[in-house]
Every structure is written in structure tokens, then in C-alpha cells.
Amino acid sequence: MLFLTVFGQSCSSTLRLAPPNNRPVYSIEVGDATEIELLQQQLGLEVVYAKLPVVYFYGDKQGLMTRLEAIGYAKPQAQRLETVYVRYGKLVGKYNEQEIGRLGVKLLNREKNHLVVYGNLSNLRAARDKGYVLEKLDYEPRPREIEVRVKNEDEIQKIAGLQVDIFSVNQPERGGPYIVQGTAYDAQIDELKSLNFTVTQK
Amino acid sequence: MKKSFILSLLFGAWTTSQAQILTFTSFRTPAQTNADLTLLHTTYPTLTQLLSIGTSVNGNAIRVLKISSTPAVNDPTKGDVVFVADHHAREWISVEMALYLADQLLARYATDPQLQADMNRLQIWIIPVVNPDGYQYSAAAPANRYWRKNRRNNGGGFFGVDLNRNWGYQWGTSAGDPNGSPNPPDDTYFGTAPFSEPETAALRTFLNGLGNFKSFVSYHSYSELYLRPWAHTVTDPPGEQTLRSIAQRNINRIATVHGHTYTENISYTATGEATDFIWNEKRVAAFTPELRPAGSLGLAGFSPAPTEILPCCEENYPAAAALIHDAARSGVWLRDYVGDTGAEPSTGYPWESPDIWTVPAVLNQNATVDLHIRVNNNTGATVNNVTVEAYYTDPRITLEFPSLTSVLIGTAVVSVPPGGTDVVMPWTTPVGTNIWGERHWCVGGVVKHENDMPLTTVVSRTSNVACHNFNTTTIVESGLLWVAATNFLSVAAELELSFNRGDLPSDWVIEFPETSQLQKETALQPSTIRKSKLLETKGVVLEPGQTVKVPIKVHFQKAHGAPVDVRVKGDLLPLVGGKRKPVGNGYSFQVTTK
Numbered sequence: 001m002l003f004l005t006v007f008g009q010s011c012s013s014t015l016r017l018a019p020p021n022n023r024p025v026y027s028i029e030v031g032d033a034t035e036i037e038l039l040q041q042q043l044g045l046e047v048v049y050a051k052l053p054v055v056y057f058y059g060d061k062q063g064l065m066t067r068l069e070a071i072g073y074a075k076p077q078a079q080r081l082e083t084v085y086v087r088y089g090k091l092v093g094k095y096n097e098q099e100i101g102r103l104g105v106k107l108l109n110r111e112k113n114h115l116v117v118y119g120n121l122s123n124l125r126a127a128r129d130k131g132y133v134l135e136k137l138d139y140e141p142r143p144r145e146i147e148v149r150v151k152n153e154d155e156i157q158k159i160a161g162l163q164v165d166i167f168s169v170n171q172p173e174r175g176g177p178y179i180v181q182g183t184a185y186d187a188q189i190d191e192l193k194s195l196n197f198t199v200t201q202k
Numbered sequence: 203m204k205k206s207f208i209l210s211l212l213f214g215a216w217t218t219s220q221a222q223i224l225t226f227t228s229f230r231t232p233a234q235t236n237a238d239l240t241l242l243h244t245t246y247p248t249l250t251q252l253l254s255i256g257t258s259v260n261g262n263a264i265r266v267l268k269i270s271s272t273p274a275v276n277d278p279t280k281g282d283v284v285f286v287a288d289h290h291a292r293e294w295i296s297v298e299m300a301l302y303l304a305d306q307l308l309a310r311y312a313t314d315p316q317l318q319a320d321m322n323r324l325q326i327w328i329i330p331v332v333n334p335d336g337y338q339y340s341a342a343a344p345a346n347r348y349w350r351k352n353r354r355n356n357g358g359g360f361f362g363v364d365l366n367r368n369w370g371y372q373w374g375t376s377a378g379d380p381n382g383s384p385n386p387p388d389d390t391y392f393g394t395a396p397f398s399e400p401e402t403a404a405l406r407t408f409l410n411g412l413g414n415f416k417s418f419v420s421y422h423s424y425s426e427l428y429l430r431p432w433a434h435t436v437t438d439p440p441g442e443q444t445l446r447s448i449a450q451r452n453i454n455r456i457a458t459v460h461g462h463t464y465t466e467n468i469s470y471t472a473t474g475e476a477t478d479f480i481w482n483e484k485r486v487a488a489f490t491p492e493l494r495p496a497g498s499l500g501l502a503g504f505s506p507a508p509t510e511i512l513p514c515c516e517e518n519y520p521a522a523a524a525l526i527h528d529a530a531r532s533g534v535w536l537r538d539y540v541g542d543t544g545a546e547p548s549t550g551y552p553w554e555s556p557d558i559w560t561v562p563a564v565l566n567q568n569a570t571v572d573l574h575i576r577v578n579n580n581t582g583a584t585v586n587n588v589t590v591e592a593y594y595t596d597p598r599i600t601l602e603f604p605s606l607t608s609v610l611i612g613t614a615v616v617s618v619p620p621g622g623t624d625v626v627m628p629w630t631t632p633v634g635t636n637i638w639g640e641r642h643w644c645v646g647g648v649v650k651h652e653n654d655m656p657l658t659t660v661v662s663r664t665s666n667v668a669c670h671n672f673n674t675t676t677i678v679e680s681g682l683l684w685v686a687a688t689n690f691l692s693v694a695a696e697l698e699l700s701f702n703r704g705d706l707p708s709d710w711v712i713e714f715p716e717t718s719q720l721q722k723e724t725a726l727q728p729s730t731i732r733k734s735k736l737l738e739t740k741g742v743v744l745e746p747g748q749t750v751k752v753p754i755k756v757h758f759q760k761a762h763g764a765p766v767d768v769r770v771k772g773d774l775l776p777l778v779g780g781k782r783k784p785v786g787n788g789y790s791f792q793v794t795t796k
Contacts (some may be wrong), residue, residue, distance in 0.1 A: 020357065030729060030732075031727060031728065031729020031730070031732075031733075032375070032729060033370055033371075033372070033373035033374050033375075033395075033396040033474075034370060034371075034396070034693060034733065034777065034778055034779065035729055035732060035733055035736075036395050036396060037370055037395070037396050037397065037778070037779030037780075038733055038736045038737065038777070038778075038779055039736065040395065040779070041779045041780075042736040042737065043736070047394055047395045047398075048394070049384075049394040049395070050374060050394060050395050051374070051384050052374045052375060052376070055395075070735075071732050071735045071736060072728065072731055072732045072735065073732065086358075087357075087358050088358040088359060088360060088386075088387065089358070108387055118358075118387075136359070137358065137359035137360075138359075139359070140359055140360060140361060141359075141360075141387065143387075143388075143389065145500055145501055147498070147500075153469050153470075156469045156470050157378070157379050157469075157470050157471065158379060159470070160379065160380065160381040160470035160471065160472070161378075161379025161380065161381070162379075163381065163382075163383035163385070163388045163389075163390050164381075165350060165388070165389035165390055166381065166470065167424065167425075167500075167501070167503060167504070168424065168425050168497070168498050168499065168500075168503060169425070169468065169469045169470070170425075170496075170497060170498045172498075178469070179498045181498050181499075181500050183389060183501075185387065185388075202500055
């Protein structure tokens with residue numbers, strides 16, 4: 001097993017792995033974004049976040065569950081707060097990317113003396129239990145400036161779908177390659193490379 | 203003589219600054235932008251009002267400069283044209299463009315009679331900074347210069363939501379690998395919910411409050427593109443022909459100034475985008491110009507040389523002015539009803555255009571008739587190169603032209619002398635019946651000109667589009683009139699039917715069927731049923747593209763010798779959040795009795 005070591009700054013504080021509050025969170029499935037808006041507007045639903053088709057919301061409003069069921073929603077599912085909330089942090093010290101991946105912790109950026117990782121509270125706790133050192137981010141990570149040359153618009157769409165922040169697409173010669181420029185985190189660059197794109201970091 | 207000099211002679215009015223009070227030689231700071239907005243207002247107090255449409259995450263005002271000949275009055279008879287900039291913090295040149303536009307309009311008002319006439323009919327709203335927190339942050343330190351999002355604290359050390367991924371239509375969808383992310387670190391993060399951000403929510407509320415919304419432009423940078431809906435899919439939107447005509451006209455206007463030809467394709471799709479929401483929900487022409495520079499310039503493309511600012515603004519001004527002119531009253535136009543004066547939106551019955559008729563008047567299947575379209579011209583001079591398009595569709599409430607279901611009859615390019623002219627084109631009526639077994643159709647006419655484009659496809663909201671519903675029905679006591687309504691919107695909608703009692707003989711009674719009876723015929727998605735319950739709808743609910751056939755019972759005590767006009771109005775109320783604005787049309791029967 002390959003272990004790499006990154007050296008952290010010892011002054012960083014420990015990443016806190018507790019929910020931001022203890023309000024109960026439930027989830028329901030909706031058809032589209034408009035439905036979320038109507039739930040907020042008509043029922044005062046307090047959305048924690050939505051990843052369509054699932055909406056996570058605070059379930060401590062009196063009578064809310066009954067109203068949701070009366071409107072036709074399936075019984076709202078109580079959620080474990082440890083799986084609802086996601087945290088980002090620095091992973092310092094020894095690491096193995098495959099192992100942290102198996103624990104459900106995802107990479108965002110590789111820095112000289114740490115990794116920027118994220119995961120839900122449960123996954124991050126599992127990583128901490130395995131001995132990984134997780135610290136609070138003391139700066140705001142930024143994506144890298146990249147350039148990718150692609151053959152056609154389908155490939156540009158793939159890059160967009162990986163959430164690269166594209167700011168220019170050019171085809172200098174008709175029939176020639178397109179030059180896509182944007183910014184991406186290391187994890188996105190990894191995905192681009194896994195799709196056989198040649199990525200140039202600027 | 204150099205080409206550029208000839209162009210400047212031809213288009214001198216576009217490129218020559220006239221008494222402008224702002225300069226465009228460097229990017230201004232957020233404080234300067236605020237000061238210059240105030241300066242525009244204090245310089246032109248009788249033409250402007252400086253307002254706030256709401257506040258950002260950090261409590262900064264989202265300021266709007268209202269330009270109007272009566273700025274203190276909200277006048278619903280005037281059209282509303284909206285220009286916004288800087289959804290994305292780093293796109294500073296878009297802020298300059300918005301300020302330049304305001305400066306030019308105000309400076310030219312006194313000296314350009316045509317522009318003055320246009321502006322007197324409009325309320326022009328300019329919001330130079332949709333994202334004031336991000337704009338301030340991007341200017342606060344060199345390391346922040348290329349910040350894109352707002353400054354929402356997402357927790358865990360990450361900030362920002364991409365405001366142009368946070369609008370409600372197609373928010374958060376993942377079909378087709380669109381650009382728009384659920385992850386807070388991403389620069390395309392779409393937020394926790396549609397309109398989760400106070401900036402987009404404030405803008406939506408502001409737009410919902412406009413009485414006569416005509417057009418919307420959202421300036422971005424960079425790449426020199428002129429984009430139109432849809433952003434979320436490569437499929438054409440309803441009314442694509444109309445949007446394309448306007449975009450291509452505007453691209454031509456831009457190119458004539460400094461020779462920069464903007465292109466139309468961004469090559470990827472994105473969700474929760476502003477113009478998609480506006481075209482879908484409002485059917486108001488909405489565009490996204492991506493300003494200078496062009497090329498593969500990396501992040502530096504957001505910081506072009508300051509010498510680029512003025513030419514960028516100069517070349518985009520004519521496109522903006524053209525939209526403003528389109529939004530003012532039409533020069534070439536079609537009447538929606540007898541007595542129509544061209545006011546927009548129409549009152550009366552806008553599906554009975556007297557400017558559309560056939561010879562012979564009675565339509566039989568598979569027969570070629572002469573379709574006449576009377577194009578009016580109130581400019582006082584001959585207007586050349588007017589494009590006249592004719593479409594037909596099954597007659598139904600809730601029509602727009604062109605639509606995804608309308609069929610092109612023909613196109614003509616004509617000169618229209620003062621007063622107007624008749625355009626005649628052959629039309630072979632379809633074989634067979636329409637969707638509910640009858641042989642009549644609705645014909646829509648669209649007139650377009652370089653200086654006069656329709657900014658919507660909805661008949662009642664523009665004088666450039668009209669329709670005539672060809673239909674004659676004979677009924678006996680307790681007879682039925684059949685009408686149909688189609689939901690041409692891209693979201694589920696509730697149908698409201700109505701008629702004007704005062705139009706009918708006193709002994710006539712009209713009965714609409716119960717909603718429950720009609721609703722049985724239409725299959726709804728579970729999500730639509732839930733939305734309907736949330737909104738406590740009363741009318742029949744239709745999915746996008748769905749049609750309902752409505753039997754209307756007519757009772758009368760005695761037959762009338764003369765035909766009686768029975769007019770049924772239909773409005774679609776979309777099942778959406780915020781203020782639900784009806785879009786509608788109607789249906790007329792000329793009823794003979796026996």
C-alpha cells in the first residue's frame with residue numbers, strides 16, 4: 001500500500017465534525033425545482049438543500065408532515081444528520097487516496113502540504129477513526145486554470161458537465177480542435193484525464 | 203477612404219458620444235460605479251429615478267436606474283425594458299456597458315427625436331450590478347479579481363453561489379451533463395434551492411412587478427457571443443424563429459460599429475439561467491450578450507485592456523437601442539381587433555384580427571385560397587424589406603405565433619407604403635379535420651423588420667403578431683360549442699375560461715363544464731398534482747403540450763336572425779412560485795341559430 005506524506009501547519013485547528021444544529025432533517029422526492037419553490041412559498045418549508053429529486057428540509061414545524069402527506073408526498077424520510085451535512089477540510093500527514101476514497105471521503109485539491117477533502121460527517125469521522133488528521137480550512141481553496149483541446153461539441157458538453165468553470169471556447173480553424181479554457185479543481189482534472197482529455201494547467 | 207471612416211459616417215450616430223457625462227477609459231471601482239449611478243440621477247433628475255430592488259447576502263443594495271419621461275410614476279401603459287449586468291462578479295466590462303447605455307440614452311434624449319419618442323413610451327430599467335457583494339470582493343484584492351459567484355457563506359470555508367445557475371427554470375437538473383453544480387466549492391454551484399439567493403429572488407420579484415414587460419438583456423463577458431434561450435438544452439424553444447431574427451439583427455448591428463462579429467453558440471448547456479426563466483415564464487425576448495474580448499485569453503479575458511471598454515460599449519449600444527425601439531410602439535403592425543390602435547397589450551378580443559382574411563371566406567379542406575394579410579404602417583414613410591410570415595394551427599385558446607405546433611404557410615418580403623398594404627399568399631388548407639374533428643383553423647401573421655421586431659410570440663402583447671380564428675358554427679337550443687385549449691408553456695398550467703356576459707343577447711346563457719369533468723380527460727404527473735394541491739387550483743390543469751377539449755353549452759329562448767358572436771377567453775396560469783401572471787388568448791364563434 002502506497003502511503004504519501006504531506007506536512008501540515010501545526011497551528012491549524014481541528015475540523016469540527018458535528019452538525020451545525022440538532023434540528024431534525026427529513027427528505028422527500030419532488031418532480032422539479034418549481035415544486036421546491038411552491039413548498040417553500042405555500043408551506044414555509046425550510047430547505048436545508050436539494051439534490052433533485054431529493055429535498056432535505058427541517059422537519060420540526062408543527063403539522064408539516066401531515067400536510068405533506070395530504071398533498072400526496074410519500075412519507076418523509078428521517079435523515080441521520082451525520083449523512084446530511086458535508087464538511088470540507090484539510091487532510092494533513094500521511095494519506096492514501098484510495099483508502100480515503102473507500103471511506104467515502106472525496107478529494108478536491110492536492111496542495112503542497114495538505115489535501116483538501118470533503119465528505120459527510122459520518123465518512124469524515126470514519127477517516128478520523130482510521131488515524132487521518134483532519135483540520136479546518138484556514139483559506140478558501142481555488143480551482144486551477146486549465147486548457148483542454150477537444151474534437152467536438154459533445155466533448156465540450158462533457159467538460160461542462162464536470163462543472164469546469166468554462167470561460168472561453170474557441171475553434172481557431174474550421175474543422176480543427178476546439179480550445180476550452182476554464183478553471184477546475186484537481187478532482188475534476190483527474191476526471192477529465194480519466195476520460196482521456198489532455199489537460200494543460202496554466 | 204478607409205472602410206472604418208465610411209462606417210463611422212454611416213453610423214455616426216452610434217459611435218459619437220453626445221454630451222455623455224461618464225468616461226470609459228478604465229474600469230471603475232464599485233464605489234465609483236455607485237457614485238456614477240448617483241451622478242447620472244442627479245444630472246438627469248427629471249428623467250431618472252434611483253431605486254433599490256433589494257439587498258444582497260451581505261446587505262448591499264441592488265440598485266436600479268429607472269429612465270422614463272415620468273420617472274416617479276409607474277405607468278403600465280409604458281413598456282418595460284430591463285438591462286442587467288454583473289451576475290458574475292469578475293465580468294466588470296458588463297458593468298461598464300450598463301453604465302454606458304444609461305449615459306448614452308440620457309445624453310441623446312434631448313437631441314435624438316426618434317430615441318426620445320421611443321423612450322417616452324417606455325420605462326427603461328438598468329441594473330449595472332446584480333451581484334454587489336461579489337463585485338466588491340473581486341475589487342478588494344488582486345487575488346480576488348476573478349471571483350465569479352456571490353458571497354453566500356456556504357460553511358466550511360467556502361463562499362458563493364453562481365447567480366446565473368440559481369434561477370428557477372430547470373434549476374438543478376442533471377440531464378444531459380449541464381453546467382450547474384450541487385457542490386459549494388464549484389464556481390458553478392447552483393445553491394441550495396431555486397432562488398435561494400436574495401439577489402436572484404429580488405430580481406424575480408422586481409420583474410414580476412413590471413406592468414408591461416417587453417425585453418430583458420443580461421450582459422456577461424467574455425467571448426463575443428450573442429446568446430438566446432434555451433441555455434439548458436440544445437433543443438429549440440417555442441418561438442425560436444422570432445428570437446433568432448432578433449439575435450441576428452442585433453449581431454449585425456454590433457458588427458457594423460467596429461467590425462466585431464459576435465457568434466451565437468456557446469457550445470454547452472447550463473441550468474438555472476436567467477434568460478431561460480424569463481422566456482419560459484414571461485415569453486419576453488431575453489438575451490445574453492457575452493462582451494469583449496474574443497479568443498482564448500484565459501482568466502485575463504475578464505481584464506481586457508481598458509482601451510477595449512469604450513469600443514465594446516459603442517458596438518453594443520446599437521443592439522440595445524434596437525431592442526428599445528422594438529419595445530416602443532410598432533411602425534409596421536397588425537390590428538388585433540377592429541378599433542385596435544396599436545396599444546400593447548391589446549384589449550378587446552385579440553384573436554379576431556381584421557387584418558387577416560381569406561378569399562373565399564369559407565374554408566374547405568384541401569382547397570387553395572388567397573390568404574390576405576393587411577400590414578399597417580404608421581411611420582409616415584415607405585418601409586422596405588418587411589418580412590411577413592403566415593402560420594396556421596388548429597384553432598384553440600392560448601395561441602402564440604410562431605409556436606412549436608404552428609405550420610408555416612408562407613413568407614413574403616414586401617415594401618409597405620404609408621398607411622399599409624395587403625400581402626396575399628396562397629394557402630392550401632389541410633386535408634381532413636383538426637384535432638377534434640372539425641374543419642377550421644387559426645391563422646397567425648407575424649411582421650418583422652430590421653427596425654421593428656416582435657419581442658414576444660403572444661398575440662395580445664405585440665402589434666407585430668395577430669391571429670384570426672376562422673370559425674362559423676350553427677347550433678340549436680342547448681347546443682354545444684367545442685373549444686380546445688393547449689398549454690403551450692413549458693410548465694404545467696391552470697386554464698381559466700371566461701366570457702363577457704354583456705356581449706350576448708339577454709336571453710342567452712352559457713355554461714362551462716365542471717373542472718372535475720374536464721380534468722378526468724387529462725393525465726397529470728404526480729408532481730403536477732402536488733403543485734395543483736399546493737396552489738389550490740380551481741381550473742383544469744394541463745401538462746406542457748397537453749390539450750383539453752371543452753364543451754360549452756349554449757341556451758337561448760329564441761333563435762336570432764343575425765349571427766351572434768360568442769367569445770370565450772382562456773388564460774393559462776402557470777403552476778409556478780411567485781406572482782402567477784396569466785398568459786392567454788381566446789376563441790370566437792359566430793353562431794347562427796335555428
